[in-house]
Structures are given as structure tokens and as C-alpha cells.
Amino acid sequence: MFLAINEIRHSKLRYTLVMGVMFLIAYLVFFLTGLAYGLAQDNRTAVDKWNADTILLAEEANDNLNMSMIPLKTFDKVKADQKAYLAQTAGVIKGDNGEKIDVSFFGIDKDQFLAPKITSGKMFDSDGEAVADLSLKEQYSLKLGETVKMAGNDKTLKIVGFTDNAKFNVAPVLYTTLGAYQEIRFETQGTSENTRINAIVTKGVVDSVPKDLEKTSIKNFINELPGYSAQVLTFGFMIGFLIVIAAIVIGIFIYVLTMQKSEIFGVMKAQGISSRYIAISVIAQTFLLATVGVVIGLVATVGTAFVLPDAVPFQVNSLFFIAISLLMIAVALIGAFFSVRTIVKIDPLKAIG
Template structure:
């Protein structure tokens, strides 16, 4: 450690450049992890808010809530501790010059998926809705009357709730009658018993329903099958994993070049009786210092950047995940130093000093 630290102090510019590269790589890794978490939250907030064990959909729906249609009477076939019916339809909501893609949930007021109102009040009659507070960012407010692209019906925002986005769209919660009027229009009376799914809480999700036309899907599986969710997560995670490899290669190249430049010095030190193990440990210690400083600076810069990002940027930093990624970056940097260590071990003192 003594040798490693003294060399860093004597060659500040050279090692600052290495720290800078590691800082930029770690900054990108941390930011991508925050982006991955943020985009995942856009898709799953409303489902996580249910705190449910599973959801029951029709077997032919291919695990898609929108494609599932069943009679509300199917609720009688469900065996679970708690159940809540759910209707869902997508639409474009407009008030004045403001527009937004929304997902409309039809629910029962006494169901466990009824959201907690953070501003305003709960819906009490048809065509009243509780809106996701994400709509505030688009300029929507309490009392706004919303015109919908899919129907002549108008909805009124009477309350707001937090963390309520489904498949990246803010959710509007209304009663089942409102949902059916929006979805079926003039035919609402004929389809008043139609819903899309049944959300359940239970300890055993394997035998929820006896109806072979229905299937119970665990909440996490349901989320993974949301359109684009898995593909998006895999893409960002692969980018992060490739950055780990890139970080290792960058450190390996830098340290190898530095080691080659110091072959004669290492040869003299070995000729003086300093063992290869001591020199190898010095290189590893030096790499640890450089990587640790670069990762910590990248970590701090990421948090500072996150504090100034606009709300429209879907970034959500998970400190625990960032710490894990930081430790991995330090580990792969040390792994990259192995090539330099092997070079030091193979140095012949006599050849290195020109003997």
C-alpha cells in the first residue's frame, strides 16, 4: 500500500486520468441503473400498489389484462382471502389544450385495490375519478373535466393518488359503472357485468379458481408480461453488464501500459530482493485506490445529477443497487489488474536492467 500510494502522489496527472475514466464509467452505470428502475416503476407502480398475490385472467388473454374479459359472476368461483374486481381500458384524456395517455381502472370502492387519496376526495358517483398525481406534471388539476378519445363520456377529477401508473400510463380510478360506460358507450347496460380481471390476496395461488377458462397469474409474472417491460429491462441491464466488462478492459490496458513502462524499475527492485508478491500486492492496492475513488466520485455526481433532473425524466435511484454495482465495478477493475500482475511475476531482473 505504501508503494502504491507514493507512486500515485508522484504521478498525479497520470492517475487522475485513470480515476476520471473510472468515474465516467461508474457514473454511466449508476445512471443507467436509475433509469432502469425508473422505467420499471412507470410500468408497475399501480400493480405494486395493489399489494396483491395474483390476478385472475381468462386463459386465452395471454396474461394481458386488456385482452381478458369475463363476467363479474366469476368472482363466485374464486377461493382467496381477499378479492377485488377490476376493469381496464386505455384512452387519451383531454382538457383544454392538455392531453395525456391514461389507463382507466374500474373498481369497487370497498375493494382492497381502492387507492388512498392524497389530495381531494374519493369518487362517490358515476364519471368521477381519482387520478394519478403524475397527471399534475401535465397540468391537470382537481375539478378538471376530461374528454376521452374512445367515448362521448366525460370524467371529472375529484382526487389524486400517488404512485399510480400502469404500463407507463397514469391511472384514472372510477367505479365499475363509469368504466363500463366508457368502454361500451350506449351498450353499457347490456355489458354491465363485464370486467377484465380479479385481483386476489391469498397464501396459495395455485388453486384459486376451479374454472378451467380462467388462470391465476402471480403478480410478478403478470408484471413481466406487460408489453415491453421485460425487453426494456433486459436491454438496460445488458448495457450495464457490458459496462462492467468495458471497465475491466480499460483498467487492464491502462495498468498494463504503466507496468511495461516500469519494467526496468521493477527489475531493479526484484534484483534488490523485493519479492514479486509484494510488487503484485502494490499493483492490486493501487488499482483498489483508483477504482474506489472513481466509483465514489461517480456515485456522488450521480446523486447530484438526480437532484436536478426534471420530473419528466423517469429516473429512480436505488441506493442498495448502486452500492452493489459500485462494489462490482471495483472488483472487475481489480480483475483487470491481473494482467499487470502476471507481467510483473514474469519479469527477469537481469534482462530488465540490461544484464
Template sequence: MFLAWKEIKYNKLRYTLITGVLVLVSYLVFFLSGLANGLEQLNREAVDKWNADGIILTEESDINLPRSNMNIDDFNGKGVEAYAALGQLNAIASVGERQSNVSIFGIKEDKLIMPDVTEGESFSEKGEVIADDTLQEEGFQIGDELEISSSDTVLTIVGFTDNARFNAAPVLYTNMDTLQQVRFGEAADNNEGVVNGFVVRGDNLADVSVDDELQVVETSTFIENLPGYTAQNLTLTFMIYFLFIISAVILAIFLYVLTIQKVSMFGVMKAQGIPGKYLAKSVVAQTFQLAVAGVAIGFLLTILTGFFLPAAVPVAFDYLTMLLYGLVLIAVSVLGAFISVRTIVKIDPLKAIGG
């Protein structure tokens, strides 16, 4: 460790450049992990808010809520602790020049998926909605009358709730009658009992009794089948894993070049009786120090960046995940150093010093 630290102090510029590469790689890894976590939450916030164990959908829906259509009488709650009918519709809501993609949830006011109101009041009349607070950040306010795409129905915001986005769209909670009016217009009375699914809570979903046309899906499975959710997460995760490999390769190349440049010096040290094992440990220790410094600086820069990012950027840092990724980066960096270790062990002192 002493030899490793002395060499780093002596060749400051050289090792600063190596550390800089590690800083950039770790910064990118940490930021991508935050982006992956943020996008994940963006898609599933409203589902997590249900605090449910599963959802009942039609068999032909391919575990897709908008494609599932059934009657509210198709399930009577047999085998569950609690349940709630859910209607869902994707739309564009606008007030003047402001507009936003939204997901409208039709629910019963006294059921388990009713959200907590953080500002304003709950809906009580037809046409009233509770909106996710990200709409408030976009300039929407309590009392705004929302025009809904492909519908003549006007919705009025009476309250806001937090953490309620579904498939990246802010959620508008309203009663079933309002949703049916938005969805079917003048034909709403003829489709009064139509819902998209039932959110259920129970210890054993296998005990839930449903018709053959319906299926009970665990909440985790439902989330994984949200459009784009799994593909998006896999893409970002693969990018992070490739960065681990890139980090190891870059550091291995740097250290190998430095080792080749110091072959004669290592040869002299071996000729003086310093064992190759000690020199190898010195290189590993040196790599460990550089990796720790690079990862630590990258971590701090990522956290600092988070304070200046606008709310529109979907980044949410999970410090436990970041710590795990940091340890992996350090580990793969040290593994990359073993190419140089092999070279050091094979150095012949006589040949190295020109004997």
C-alpha cells in the first residue's frame, strides 16, 4: 500500500487521468441507475398506491388494462379481503393552451384505491376529478375545467394527490359515472356497468374465484406487462452492465501500459530481493485506491447533479442500488488489474535490466 501511494503521489497527472476516467464511468452508471429507477416509478406509481395484491382482467386482454372489458357484476369479491372495480381511459386533457396526456381512473369513492387528497377536496359530484400533483407543476390548478380529447365532457379539478402516475401519465381520479360519460358520451346509460378490471387484496390469490373468461394477475406481473416497462428497464440495465465491462477493460489497458513502461524498474526491484508477490499486491492496492477515489467522486457528482435537475427529468436515486453498483465498479476495476499482475510475476530481473 505504501509503494502504491508513493507512486500515485509521484505521477499525479498520470493517475489523475485514470481516476478521471473512473469518475466519468461511475457518474454515468449512477445517473443511469437513477434514470432507470425514475422511469420505473413513473410507470407504476399509481399501481403501488393501490397497495393491492392483484388485479382481475379478462383472459383475452393480454394483461393490458385498457384492453380488458367486463361487467361490474362479473366478480362478487369471493376469496378476497377487499376489492374495487376500476375503469380506465387514456386521454388528453387541456385548459387553454396547456395540455397533458392523462390516464382517467373511474373508481368508487369508498373503495380501497381511493387516493389521499393532499390539496383541495375529494370528488363528490359528476364531472369532478382529483388530479396527480405533477399536473399542478405543469400549471393546472384547482377549479380548472378540463377539456378531454374525443369527448364533449368537461371535467373540473377539485383536488390533488401525490405519487399517482400510470404508464408515465398523470392520473385523474373520478367516479364511475363520470368516466362512462367521458368514454361513451350519449351511450353512457347503455354501458353503465362496464369496467376494465377489479383491484383485489388478499393473502392467497389462488383462492380467488372468477369465471373462465377472467384471470387473476399478481400486481408484480401486471406491472411487468405495462407497455414498454420491461423493455425500458432491460435496456437501461444492459447499458449499466456494459459500463461495468468497459470500466474493467479501460482500467486494465491503462495499467498494462503503465506496467510495460516500468518493466525495467520492476526488474531492478526484483533483483534487489523484493518479491514479485509484493509488487503485484502494490498494483492491486494502487488500483483499489484509484477505483475508490473515482467511484466516490462520481457518486458525489451524481448527487450534486440531482439537485439541479428540473422536475421534468424522471430521475430518482436509490442510494442502496448506487452503493451496490459502486462496489461492483470497484470490484471489476480490481479484476482488471490482474492482467498487469500476471505480467509482473513473469518479469525476469536479468532480462528486464538488460543482463
């Protein structure tokens, strides 16, 4: 460690460049990880709020919530520890300023477990009221008591409450009654005979499932959300390749620096300093450079998160960031072992000339 630190002090510019490269790669990896996690969460936070075990969809819907159509009377045929119906549709609302906002409507029963926890305001009481995701307040300045109009029909909803972390397919959710959902999607009041829902969500043991319904775990349901798995895999491969690239870059830098110092290492060997001591110094040097670069990248990423606009789906996940930090440092150390092999093979007599 003594040799590693003193060498860094002696060649500040050279090793600052190495740390700079590590910092830039680490910053890019952390930023992409935050974006990937944020986008993934924006697809599923409303589903996670259910804390449910399974979801029942129409058999022919191919696990697609929007394509599933179930008669409301089927709800009574399902026997489960806890159950709740869900009607969902995408839509567009217009606030008082006329701005158009893409949202997802959830038609629910406020007395069932799908009802969200209210952070401000109150739960809806009628077909003309709704509870909105907090992002509509933070990003679009919608306020309690404000009335929003549906784009495409004359239905209006009054925002009476807000809840947090309620997004579905990257769109903020508006919770309202089943009757309001009928008006929004089918432009009709609906009756008990023709009312349709999209799914039945359950907790605990499900004893009876009608033959025209298919039971799916919440985990599989999330993975089947349009674009969710492809998005997660794409970002996963990008982050993985960047980590590998970081290891290769650091490995090349350390190897080149090692080759440039082969004569010095030869003299050290001739003086009786073991190859093991020199190799440990190189590995310690790599550890210091990688750690400092990764830590600075991590701090810069967290700092960036505070200045990003609310519209950017960036979220910090401490567990992910710590795991990636350790992985990048570990992979950089693996790359440094190529330099160790070179040090072991250095002949003191040839190196001195």
C-alpha cells in the first residue's frame, strides 16, 4: 500500500486521468441504473400498492389487463380469502389550463383492499370524484378540488384526494368508482347486467375460479406488462456491458503503466523486493483508483438526482447502487491481475538492460 500511494502522489496527473475515466464510466452506469429502476417502478408502483398475491383475468386476454373483459356478476363466483375487482383503462385528461395529460383510470370499490392510502384530501364518494397520484400535483400542478375533463367525452372528475407511488404503464393513476369508469370507457352509465371489469385481484388462498378466468401471480402479471420485460432486459444488458468495459479500460491502463515501469520493477527485484510485494502494490493501486472513481461517480449521481426535473423517471435504489459499486471495483481488480502476471515474468537483468 505504501508503494501504491507514493506512486500515485508522484504521478498525480497520470493517475487522475485513470480515476477520471473510472468516474465517468461509474457515473454513466449509476445514472442508467437510476433511469432503468425509475422507469421500471413507473410501470408497476400502482400494482405493488395492492400487496396482492394473484390476479384473475379473462382466459383469452393473454395476461393483458386492457384486453380482459369480465362480467361484474362473475366477481361473486370467485371464492378467496380477500378479493377486489378492478376496471382499468388509459385516457387523457385536461386540467383548468387546458394541458393534456396521459393517465390510467382505475375503477375500484373504495371499501375493498385496492383502495389507496390517502396522503392528502379524502377518498372519493361519488362518480364525479377521483383520487389522483401525487405526480399530477408535483408535475402538472393539479390541486385538491380542481376539476379535470376527459379528452374525447364530456365526463368530468373532481380531484378530492392524492396518493403517492401510484403509476401504471408509466402513467399516473386516477382512482374512481366503477360507474365513472363505465362513463369514461363506454360513455354509458351501465347497469348491473352489462357492467364489465378487467380483473379480480386476490389475497391469500383462492378456493374457486370460474372456468372462463385464468389465475396469474402478480409477479408474472408485472412481467407481462407491455414493454416491461424488454425495458428491464435492455437496460440490464447496457449496464452489464458498461461494467465489463470499465474493467477492460482500467485493466488496459494498469497494464500500460506496468509495462512503462518494467525497468523500475526490474531494479526493485534485483534489490531483493519480491514479485508478490510488487503485485500486491499494483492491486492495491487499482483498488484505490477504482474505489475513488466509483465513489465520486456515486456522489455525482445522487447529486444529479436532486436537480433532475420531476418528469424524469429517475430513482435511487441504495441496494442496487451498492451492489454495482462493489461489482465494478471487483471487476477492475480482476482486470489488474493481467498486470500481475506481467510483473511475475519480469527478468531483472533484462529489465535493467
